[in-house]
């Protein structure tokens with residue numbers, strides 16, 4: 001029978017609930033337990049797919065094609081358990097389901113209300129699609145006290161009450177600030193946050209205190225006393241230099257031990273922390289740096305390319321180098337300043353993206369990397385831009401473009417049905433933008449003797465997709481005659497998945513998002529190979 005752990009946050013947002021949940025999940029998993037992680041988001045969007053990265057950070061895509069919160073990326077990176085569609089829910093999705101049922105007449109005669117209808121639906125989600133998991137860790141987005149998260153908190157309170165024989169564990173993560181002026185650690189915000197939680201009927205069992213410096217025993221005692229938890233259940237999490245230190249830090253604080261004790265369980269295996277110690281050492285002690293230029297639209301926002309940044313770090317771990325990201329706003333790049341902007345970088349990466357703004361800067365920088373033989377990695381939109389650059393400057397198709405950006409262009413990139421009228425269509429529409437892209441895991445076959453075939457060491461791959469437009473396969477011969485090889489194709493040969501340039505040290509564009517499958521303990525081969533090429537250029 002699955003045991004449920006609910007993780008809430010207090011005082012301020014961005015304290016690292018996702019990382020704490022993921023670290024705890026790793027520790028439990030490595031002690032022989034099967035763990036599942038889930039996220040409940042209080043906003044009204046049905047999923048984050050239609051939100052700008054400026055609003056919400058990266059959209060993380062699962063194998064089964066869900067557009068989800070970026071915390072699911074942390075979950076996967078720490079536990080190596082692939083998340084599913086059923087692991088992320090939003091208020092919007094809950095209401096959407098309920099309102100559809102209401103229109104069908106499923107509630108005929110009744111008043112549809114937050115309690116019990118919304119809370120019941122949340123409870124259904126918590127229990128849904130669980131098989132033989134030992135632990136289900138559910139993170140509740142937002143901060144206690146927000147109006148939006150109230151139905152979720154009410155639902156988990158009810159859930160714990162409904163399942164008294166299988167008790168649930170409540171973990172509350174709060175901020176314990178240090179005040180420089182008085183040289184003191186303050187527990188009051190935590191006390192208030194727990195008071196707020198208790199006012200809705202939830203007594204936390206464990207309090208995780210995020211702090212800048214270690215909390216003295218006297219202050220821990222205070223938290224224990226005022227918040228009604230034992231002192232062993234006051235766990236501190238002092239800021240770490242790399243997120244991959246988090247499992248080590250929570251293990252030292254005995255979080256996993258206290259959780260198992262709460263459920264009267266013993267470890268089935270000894271925790272293996274060696275891999276985390278190894279990568280933390282590499283990350284903290286590496287002297288050699290490799291600069292990678294990332295040219296995109298959302299470079300100012302730290303979380304916009306979360307999985308990508310992590311995957312590049314993983315590539316660095318594999319090559320024993322520190323990857324230094326040089327984030328360049330694509331809008332600012334033009335033919336004149338490009339050399340200056342890119343001259344200190346040993347590799348160029350163009351990430352996924354949407355829309356016209358900044359495309360010229362991307363194309364110009366790809367042109368520079370192609371001609372000056374700088375390792376180049378184009379991901380999704382980045383690949384599409386690389387193909388357009390090649391079409392314009394090598395194939396001399398002046399108005400080469402993407403119909404996403406210009407309906408009158410020569411469609412090098414377009415909706416598949418724009419050139420494949422008699423073929424099998426698997427495209428969504430442009431009018432309904434939510435969840436209609438080519439999403440999730442798809443198979444591709446790799447060309448014999450290609451660079452990617454050597455990198456992957458296999459001829460068949462599965463990678464996650466999130467795009468609506470495709471490279472025009474009808475132009476394949478023209479591209480290949482001039483050296484841009486379509487080295488990865490969909491199994492039916494209709495959709496170009498990978499392009500690579502002959503006579504270039506490393507020039508690869510992929511239509512999918514390999515960053516979603518990179519793990520710190522098993523870096524993605526494309527990122528390892530890209531960083532290796534950049535390291536060689538240094």
Ligand code: GLN
Pocket residue numbers: 351352353354355379380381382404466467468469470
């Ligand atoms: N905008 C492009 C498309 O929809 C690329 C999407 C992406 O980079 N994820 O095809």
